Amino acid sequence: MVSTTQDAPLLLRAARGESVDRPPVWMMRQAGRYMKAYRDLREKYPSFRERSEIPEVAIEVSLQPWRAFGPDGVILFSDIVTPMPGMGIDMDIAEGKGPIIHAPLRTQAQIDNLTPLNPDESLPFIKTILKALRQEVGNQATVLGFVGAPWTLAAYAVEGKGSKTYSVIKGMAFSDPTLLHQLLSKFADAIAIYVRYQIDCGAQVVQMFDSWAGQLCPQDYETFALPYQQQVIQQVKETHPDTPFILLVSGSAGVMKQMASSGADTISVDWTVDMAEARAILGPNIGVQGNMDPGVLFGSQNFIRDRIHDTIRKAGNHKHIMNLGHGILPTTPEENAAFFFETVKQYRY
Structure with missing residues (x-):
């Protein structure tokens, strides 16, 4: 299902590098706790896995910000660990704490026992959700897929949960790298299978979140994160060469240059890097997304507008998707989120 240039939605056209009259805009974590509609739904479905894996609930959550604010991107409401059970990894997502891996992967036997992912069997709800989102938004918005990157998934799988130090996986990386490389490749x-599945089910652009790769020094990023980002993207591009790929690394200032060689079409830039500097590092052929500090949305409307315009000017009028540098914060006033979207949509190059 490939849109022609004439009827393709704005974000898809910008991600492809086509000429557009304004930057498209969406917001990471745009479906979430800052919205009253989401908090009300969470009371009815307290488990994150319920909200993301029951199709009618996930569809509703994904569409809440689109109905409220009309962003140019509607992203699948999901979590990066969602495919893990399909690989034989027992996990849950604890409210406010994130993923919990019940038996962290730390031995050769555990890694040998991982099963190849078959999304039709283990993730059938993804197809239902993505097809419904495409049908609902038509060409008024771009439907984005959502996956985690190998290093970040491995960090959760080995640590067993989120971490501030990543000492367990770094211990494996530096004392038994062969074992970790096997896990990262799996x-x-x-x-890659999961990304292809999402595209086949309706995703028009896919964002891969390497949330914890910014915890690596550049040398270790090149060893343990970058090659596996490349492995995913190369495999996807072999079968789906026309689907734009966005890569996000949190805290990416130190590895921006390395990210440019990932194969991603667009790099999501956080607020630790000036957008003009990011453009200079990445060069003219790679798109940029971001990179406003989510904290700006607690400022006055004039302040928010000035920061938006500054970011857009520095990004230039080619291959830029306006976004925050990371997810919108839970206590952000909804009216400020609405102002963010409206300000970008009124902008003209």
Whole structure:
């Protein structure tokens, strides 16, 4: 299902590098706790896995910000660990704490026992959700897929949960790298299968979140994160060369240059890097997304407008998707989120 240039939605055209009259805009975590509609739904479905894996609930959550604010991107409401059970990894997502892996992967036997991902069997709800989102938004918005990157999935799988130090996976990386490389490659193969599945089910652009790769120094990023980002993207591009790929690394200032060689079409830039500097590092052929500090949305409307315009000017009028540098914060006033979207949509190059 490929849109022609004439009827393709704005974000898809910008991600492809086509000429557009304003930057498209969406917001990471745009479906979430800052919206009253989401909090009300969460009371009825307290488990994150319920909200993301029951199709009618996930569809509703994904569409809440689109109905409220009309962003140019509607992203699948999901979590990066969603495919793990399909690989034989027992996990849950604890409210306010994130993923919990019940038996962290730390031995050769555990890694050998991982099963290849078959999304039709283990993730059938994804197809239902993405097809419904495409049908609902038509060409008024771009439907984005959502996956985690190998290093970040491995960090959760080995640590067993989120971490501030990542000492367990770094211990494996530096004392038994062969074991970790096996795990990273298995995750890369599974994620590539999952990305292809999402595209086949309706995703028009896919964002891969390497949330914890910014915890690596550049040398270790090149060893343990970058090759597996490349493995995913290369495999996807072999079968789906025309689907734009966005890569996000949190805290990416130190590895921006390395990210440019990932194969991603667009790099999501956080607020630790000036957008003009990011453009200079990445060069003219790679798109940029971002990179406003989510904290700006607690400022006055004039302040928010000035920061938006500054970001857009620095990004230039080619291959830029306006976004925050990371997810919108839970206590953000909804009216400020609405102002963010409206300000970008009124902008003209």
